[in-house]
Amino acid sequence: xxxxxxxxxxxxxxxxxxxxxxxxxxxxxxxxxxxxxxxxxxxxxxxxxxxxxxxxxxxxxxxxxxxxxxxxxxxxxxxxxxxxxxxxxxxxxxxxxxxxxxxxxxxxxxxxxxxxxxxxxxxxxxxxxxxxxxxxxxxxxxxxxxxxxxxxxxxxxxxxxxxxxxxxxxxxxxxxxxxxxxxxxxxxxxxxxxxxxxxxxxxxxxxxxxxxxxxxxxxxxxxxxxxxxxxxxxxxxxxxxxxxxxxxxxxxxxxxxxxxxxxxxxxxxxxxxxx
Numbered sequence: 001x002x003x004x005x006x007x008x009x010x011x012x013x014x015x016x017x018x019x020x021x022x023x024x025x026x027x028x029x030x031x032x033x034x035x036x037x038x039x040x041x042x043x044x045x046x047x048x049x050x051x052x053x054x055x056x057x058x059x060x061x062x063x064x065x066x067x068x069x070x071x072x073x074x075x076x077x078x079x080x081x082x083x084x085x086x087x088x089x090x091x092x093x094x095x096x097x098x099x100x101x102x103x104x105x106x107x108x109x110x111x112x113x114x115x116x117x118x119x120x121x122x123x124x125x126x127x128x129x130x131x132x133x134x135x136x137x138x139x140x141x142x143x144x145x146x147x148x149x150x151x152x153x154x155x156x157x158x159x160x161x162x163x164x165x166x167x168x169x170x171x172x173x174x175x176x177x178x179x180x181x182x183x184x185x186x187x188x189x190x191x192x193x194x195x196x197x198x199x200x201x202x203x204x205x206x207x208x209x210x211x212x213x214x215x216x217x218x219x220x221x222x223x224x225x226x227x228x229x230x231x232x233x234x235x236x237x238x239x240x241x242x243x244x245x246x247x248x249x250x251x252x253x254x255x256x257x258x259x260x261x262x263x264x265x266x267x268x269x270x271x272x273x274x275x
Contacts, residue, residue: 023086024149031153035160038153045151050129054145056087057153058119059161061189065114069138069187083121084139087152122161122184124168131173134180136187158190166197178205179213186217195221199229202242212245219249227257234265 026045028038035057042055084090118138125133125148137143156164165185169178182201185194195218202214215233218226230253233246247265250258 023081023145023147025086025152026149028151028153035153035156035164039164042151042153046126046129052132052146052148053126054148054150055124055126055153056121056150057161057164058087058121058139058155059158059188060117060119060155061158061187062115063118063189065116067118068140069120069136080142080144082140083137083143086143086145086150087121088139090139119155120187122164131168131171131177133174134168134177134184136180136184158188158193161188162190162193162197169197169201175207175210178207178210182210182213182217186214186220189221191221191223191225195223195225195229202229202233203237208239208241211239211242215242215245216249219246219253222253222255224255224257227253227255227261230258231261 028041030037038057046053046055082090121137121139121141123133123135123137123143124131125135135143162185165181169181182198185198188194198214198218202211202218205211205214215230218229227250230246230250234243234250237243237246250262
């Protein structure tokens with residue numbers, strides 16, 4: 001009996017941290033085809049079966065080695081498979097509490113800012129044939145597909161991804177899905193493609209929340225052109241929430257032009273208060 005109890009305890013100890021639930025994933029017929037072809041095929045599948053479905057693809061971008069986009073570990077998410085497991089069969093990285101803490105400290109201290117190429121995953125939820133939600137995440141993130149089927153399109157270039165986002169945004173969808181497209185566009189870190197599109201949304205969209213998301217995404221591009229756009233919004237926009245978002249974005253834009261713009265704004269405010 002004692003041996004049986006020890007055996008049961010040992011079996012419990014070596015169980016993995018989470019169980020990979022069965023998940024239906026359908027690959028595009030030709031994963032090497034152009035994104036326009038894979039996307040058109042996926043839309044045919046959505047049109048023929050209007051049940052809840054996720055259309056998923058990835059793009060690559062440069063980001064700091066330990067940066068993370070998506071769902072962080074919690075008691076609920078740890079029981080779910082990572083996107084890398086579901087889509088690519090990757091095993092999750094084993095990371096001790098101590099090494100995770102060391103990474104966090106190094107990142108805060110700025111001593112470990114190596115830039116690497118990472119895959120970002122775009123997750124588009126369709127319900128009854130229409131876009132219901134859009135999310136973007138790292139492959140290492142845990143994600144709950146609620147057991148709904150996945151259409152996996154593989155990788156796309158930044159230009160191909162932007163074309164999808166631009167086309168999707170022109171369709172009717174909830175505000176949260178619009179925000180998701182804006183965040184995904186900003187996550188491309190391709191200002192040559194996206195800044196004009198994001199600026200149009202920041203200045204023209206009726207939803208303040210979507211406009212603010214666009215403003216934050218403009219600031220995250222960290223190029224000189226984005227500073228001029230943010231300055232214009234701060235000076236000319238009539239919505240105080242959008243103006244505040246632009247000021248915040250300018251403060252987080254790590255360029256010499258952004259720092260200079262903030263100094264000029266402070267000096268201008270000082271002159272106004274003294275006059």
